[in-house]
Amino acid sequence: MNPVTGYAATISSVDMVAPALRRFVLSCTKGTFPAISPGSHGIFAFGNEHRIWKNAYSIVNRSEDGKTLEIIVRRAEPSRGGSDFLYRHGKPGLNVSVISISNLFPIFRTGRRHLMISAGIGITPFLSYMTEMQKSGMDYALHHYTRPEETSAFKAILSPYDQSRIRVNEGRQNAVSSLSMLLEREPITSHLYVCGPDSFMEWVRQTAAEAGYVTAKVHSERFVSPAGGRVFEVRLARSGKTITVGTDETLLEALENAGIAAPCLCRGGACGMCRVAVIDGRPDHRDHVLTADERDGGNVILTCVSRSLSPTLTLDL
Amino acid sequence: MSIDTTFRSAGSYRAPYLLENSDAAILRFPFPFPEDTYMYSMNIEPHVKAGEVDSLRRTFDVDEHYVVECQEKARILSEDPKRCIVLPHMQKAEWDFIELAMNSLSEDYPDLFHLSRDGMRWHWINRPLNIDQHFVFGDAGTLPYAPFEFMARQMQGDFTLQDQRDNDLWMDGGMVTSQADWSLKFDLGMSFKQWHAPVPKAGEMGIFDRGLRFLLMLQHGMPVRRLNWTMTINPRLDTSPENFTIWGRDRTVVTDDNAKDLVHLRVELQTLFRLPRSNAILFAVRCYLLPLRDIALVHKWRIRLHRVLRDLDPALSAYKGLDLYRAHAVHYLSQFDNNELTSKGISPDQDIIVHM
Structure with a gap:
């Protein structure tokens, strides 16, 4: 490598x-x-x-x-x-x-039972989970939520796995009551893993909290798919360069294209490795790493997903 | 090292002590002070196959003490089998360790170690220890010990396995026989900040926060290393809390006259690896001991060690257990310090040793 x-x-x-x-x-x-x-x-x-x-x-x-x-x-x-x-x-x-x-979303190996809840493409990490859980004889169950038109596709994706541990739910119509029921039925030792769109994860976390789950037993991977936005300029205080971030590229990509060795790892606002100090301008935070204080302070930005609210951002790079 | 290099066959890490270092072993010693003063820092660098001294240049360093150290380790384990504990959820990490250790040892020392793989059927040869083992990777029943123990017995130094969960690292396994006064039995199952709790100052300096954040992001294939140090009386690898009654009193018998033979600089080459199957982190602590009389053979090191010990922060001196004899070591080393400037970095700055 x-x-x-x-x-x-x-x-x-x-x-x-x-x-x-x-x-x-x-x-x-x-x-x-x-x-x-x-x-x-x-x-x-x-x-x-x-x-x-x-x-x-x-x-x-x-x-x-x-x-x-x-x-x-x-x-x-x-x-x-x-x-x-x-x-x-x-x-x-x-x-x-x-x-x-x-790996920002590992199996909690000390757990006695693992309950996975996914929606749509959020199924992907659980496919690798189930391969290992099956091999290692771990106790687990998967509840997957899908749009009706993709039900058969996900059923096909899930067909190689142990069907007795899997349930595929179409849409969210009946899901609301069924999710609380199934969460309440779980033994207190179960760990809960959630992956899917933000609103879905929020709904599952909320339902889990209402069912009495402690946050330490609820695990999720909050990847942000970096979205575009308005064009903005970035001044780099150390190198004196000015670069433009286009509508469909990320700040990190613009830095890389300009030949700046910017730190990064997950490229999805989940790990915090790409943190850079902001000297001037107002960041548009889109990550899941910075604390509320750091966001409000506006002195730091994660370049992989976040953008700028002001026309120009000055970074300590 | 190659098979033509002679491993020492004599040596004793317990009374009556006997540890001799060749000139080459002295010059490859990982001297831990790049400057004339010492304070905690995030002194982490990529563990690449390069470095100012030779001991840094392999994934796992093997030196002339290899055979005797492995014998000492086996003896400690027979007296106290609980020096090796691995919790059940760390099984994947055990196999990760086998793969990492066998791959890198056979690649770095092809004359000493050999690995051949045919799918899951592996064949491991360790020539210095006369081990020839066929086994099935992933099937613990095909090895004479549990996988982690099998391999850790064939390596110098200590190893711990850290599970990663809840944005923290948990010491959930290890084999610890050459430690600077800490115990795996005590620390097992602790989190990163729990096992570091006894260390003074570093917590308030924010070093553990930064260190943990850094390690949680450690990537497979990009290991890191740092040097840590303390001092030990006599060439004793096993300065464990379990055996404190045996070695603790040695610290009271140091004098200005015997300091050069009794006082050893103890350096830990600490390396950290992300393990790919388990997402665990392997922490390897390779211990090197060099008496002051051998350090005095390197012009730059003897001057620098004098300055570091003389000016050491009292809290660090107390934590490292140096208070009973530090003054004697400083007294011995002071004769070499003529106030000249020393170069940055840890390199000995000399290729040969002139014996006085």
Whole structure:
């Protein structure tokens, strides 16, 4: 592995799971991918001669021999175009490098029982969870929520797993009462894992809190899919450079394109590694890491997802 | 090291003590002071195969004391088997450790260690310890010990396994036989801040907050290292709380005259690795002991150690247990310090040792 460019790979197969969902199998060009812990995500770099995207996706599976990884991508709207590019142009042979792999959503291994609740594409980390839980004989259950038109797609994705532990729910109509019931039925030792859109996760957390779950037993991965926004300028105090952040690129990407060695890791507002001091201007915080005080103070920004409310932002870079 | 290098066959890390260092071993010692003063800092750097001294340049360092140290470790484990404890939820981390250790040892020392893999069927050869083991990766029943213990017995230094949950690290396993006065039995199951609680000053300096935040983001394939230090009377690896009654009183017998032979600079090369299957963190503590008389053979180090010990913060001196004999060590080293300027960094700045 090259510490800067990561693992070189190409798409070896594409599977149309549903109209908006694609499953990609990536083959390592040289050697093997490292072993993966369940809940890991990778940062995947891909693109064309005009543009390179670096997007985070959960790793659904790594083959036993380590030669391939699988991801599932939804064409997201609104979007900076990364997932849309993969959706349209992700054909066998396309180069996709895996820049880094890390885990912000690990299984709580001391737990006696694991209850997973997901919606839509939020299923992806739990696919790797279930592979391991099945192998290690852990006690678990998965409740998945999907739009009616994608029910059959998710049922197909879930078909290799133990069906007695899985329930797929269509829509949210009956879900409200069923979720409280199922949460109340769980033994007090259960750990709860949630993954899905923000509003869904908030609903599950709220319902869990009402059912008496302590926050230490409720786990979620709050990735932000970096969205675009208004164009703004960034002044870099140390280098004296001024760069422009376009509507469909992130601040981090603009910094990287300008050749600035900006820190980063998750690229989804979840880890805090890309924190940079703000000297002037008003940040538009879109991450899940900064505390309320840090947000209000306005002296720091996470470049991977956040933008600017003022036309110009001056950073300590 | 290669198979042609002779490992020492004689040596004793308990009374009657015997530890001899070759000139090469002295010059590769990971001297821990890049400057003439010492205070806690976030002195973490990438653990790459480069460094100012040779002992930093391998994933896991093996030196001339390898065989005798492994024998001492086996002896401690037979007297006190609970020096090795791994909690049940750390099984994946045990196999991660096997993979990391066997891969890197066989790559760094092809003359000493050999690994061949055929799918899950692995074959491990450790020539210095005469071990030839076929096993199935992932099947603990095919090894003579549990996987972590099997491997940690074949390596110098201590190892702990940290589980990551709730944005914290938990010491949920390890093998600890060459420690500077701490106990795995006591710390097992503790969180990062709990096991660091006895350390003075660093908490208020914010070092543990930053350290924990950094380690939670540690990535596979990008290990980090730092040097830590204390002092030990006699070349004793096992300065454990369990055996305090054996070694504690040694600190009272140091004099200006015997300090050069009794007082050892004890350096820990601490390395941290993210383990890929388990998402756990391996913490490796490789211990090096060098008596003041050997440090005095390196011009720069003897001057610098004098200044560091002379000016050490009293709280650190007390925490490291140096108060009973620090003055004697400073007295011995003061004869070498002629007030000259020393170069930055830990390099010995000399290629050979001139014996006086």
